[in-house]
Amino acid sequence: MMLEFDFEKNADKIKELKKMIEEKKDMKGALIPVLHDAQGIFGYIPKEVQVIISEGLNKPIAEIYGVVTFYSQFTLIPKGKYNIGVCMGTACYVKDSQKILNQIIKELGIDVGETTKDGLFSLEATRCIGACGLAPVIMVNEDVYAKFDASEVAEMLEKYK
């Protein structure tokens, strides 16, 4: 999904990011903390934002792009209003989390790492979230669904539509 980055609409957010860069630019190893800020402010880190960071921290954009794409927490496309994370840690996997993931892919018509056209849902297969006592687990933004079953997917999605 390609989106135009609107500088005017994002003016306040850009200002906020620039403030963060200013605060951190003298800190050792500032790039990743700044990227966390950017991901938090915009919800994703498009090329235009990377350029701002590149200028602010005086680092080549190639290096910034390299770091952004290396770490899975940073994304180049916006996540949906509701980001669904299906835990694919071992404890969840042995309790059939793959079936849950397949069912969500089927219901939403998007693959892992994608966002629905209406921007409502995005889907992630997350690494172990450390809630193995509740396996299998899925998360929708901050909501945790414990001991979840593939048969409950449709009903769960309905709540957010």
Next chain:
Amino acid sequence: MDGIKSYVLICGGANCTSAHKDEIVKKMKGKIKEVGLKTEVQVLPKGCFGLCEEGPIFVVYPEGVFYSHVQASDINEIVVEHLLNGRIVDRLLYKGIVGKNIVTSLNDSKIYKKQTRIVLKNCGVINPENIDEYIAYDGYMALGKVLTEMTSEEVVEVIRKSGLRGRGGGGFPTGLKWSFAAKAEGKQKYVLCNADEGDPGAFMDRSVLEGDPHSVIEAMAIAGYAIGGSQGYIYIRAEYPLAIKRLEIAIEQAREYGLLGENIFDSGFNFDVELRLGAGAFICGEETALIASIEGERGMPRNKPPFPAIKGLWGMPTILNNVETYANISQIILKGVDWFRSIGTEKSPGTKVFALGGKISNTGLVEIPIGTKLREIIFDIGGGIPNGKEFKAVQTGGPSGGCITSDHLDVEIDYETLIELGSMMGSGGMIVMDEDNCMVDIARFFLDFTVDESCGKCTPCREGTKRMLEILEKITTGNGEAEDLVKLERLAYVIKDTSLCGLGQTAPNPVLSTLKYYEDEYKAHVFENRCPAGYCHELIQYFVADDCKGCSKCVSVCPVGAISGVIKQQHTIDDDKCIKCGECLEICPFDIIIKK
């Protein structure tokens, strides 16, 4: 706290809070106020009790009554019956502590009795967001002792003599690591804490950070004093928001109390700690990759030597220990080497925390002396396999480890014994599998993980793991050939021998260990087109057994119309049409449909 008659301790670990506990706490406080007990009952959030399967968990003192699976609808009953009328609510009691009409305390229960809690000693006992409670349990006493009574050399010597080994997986002697960094020259030295707990199925570091964050901060300060460093960094996964919040609070409180900062305990020693957030890369658990990540780069491992103890963060001498390793330090200082060495084995003193998960009755955290038998952990503490299923294997060491079969359940767990079995200690995740889990698919699952997480720096890991995954996918989809098994094994050894870092060197372990112990299963997939566990989709067939009653329920649920038959007569499944969704098997009221 005059007038307080009861304390309600509520588990504030991530497993329990995820199970809608906030709402429960609010409701409980409201009801307590409503019945007029506000001045007599105090509700206290605590760290993880380790019994995650039983959550949300409440313990009521002074009786020590342990309630499990508490729902919002149970709150009124607990408040009115127990807190107001003094009658224990039997139906909510944790089943592991109810004997013949007597309720025993948690510490006497089977699940706790076999444990020795050093690392988890404060988890579930103190409020992790209050430094005073940590101090009341001898917190920061070890730091005080070290700074006022011991030289740096003495501290290193105590840790070395204690025999403590790195709990992150490798088992390198901690004291030795410290002594290298202490001797190294550098104008600044760094103390790092690896809290990038990336092994799927392991959550002990998370529980320590959420339940007892000061124990790590105190130990890092002690390490700083021992090696002559004044700056610490905790590198923590961004996926652990609660742990991050509690660490931030703990660091702030320690600074306020002068336990971090300048001239700690008037000794002239300065030390401070900063948090650095990971960004979702498993490789950053490797020490040199973690250092690269703190420096703001892609987390790619570097060549060793030079080792970080000589040349680490920003080129300076650096020590890096795991959360659980640090959680042992202050108690070794306070209780001494002899005490520590009396627990565990000669070569590996102390305890190890394991995260029990998968097909096991009591999922959760257990801390046991090193050298305990696997059988005791899985069956005595873990309560065995639920639903009457058969134990098949236990996976330890995450993506770097392997599977251990029932033949080896009586092996005493140690760094060395696990390696001999083709697995490893890793960070302590223990995933139990039953007869329904396909071991070839488990190997494929882990390879899928390593392919995704390989940083791409060295060829054997980047390309080799991908080829291994392709072969495993071929086998699990029924396209395997005889030579694939040979290729798989050869490739595994090449990757092991030639990869740059620990990730690549251990990535083939899940394949090698399953090939060794479950060769039959691989062969069944390749030569008989059959998945013995009935897991691999393409290899399963569904049948209707002969005594079908012809109720036609299966016909109505089959999404592809693969089932045919006349009502009240035998039905059949067309295997060419069947997509193996399993709907028919689930709906059949007579259990006539068979999966093979």
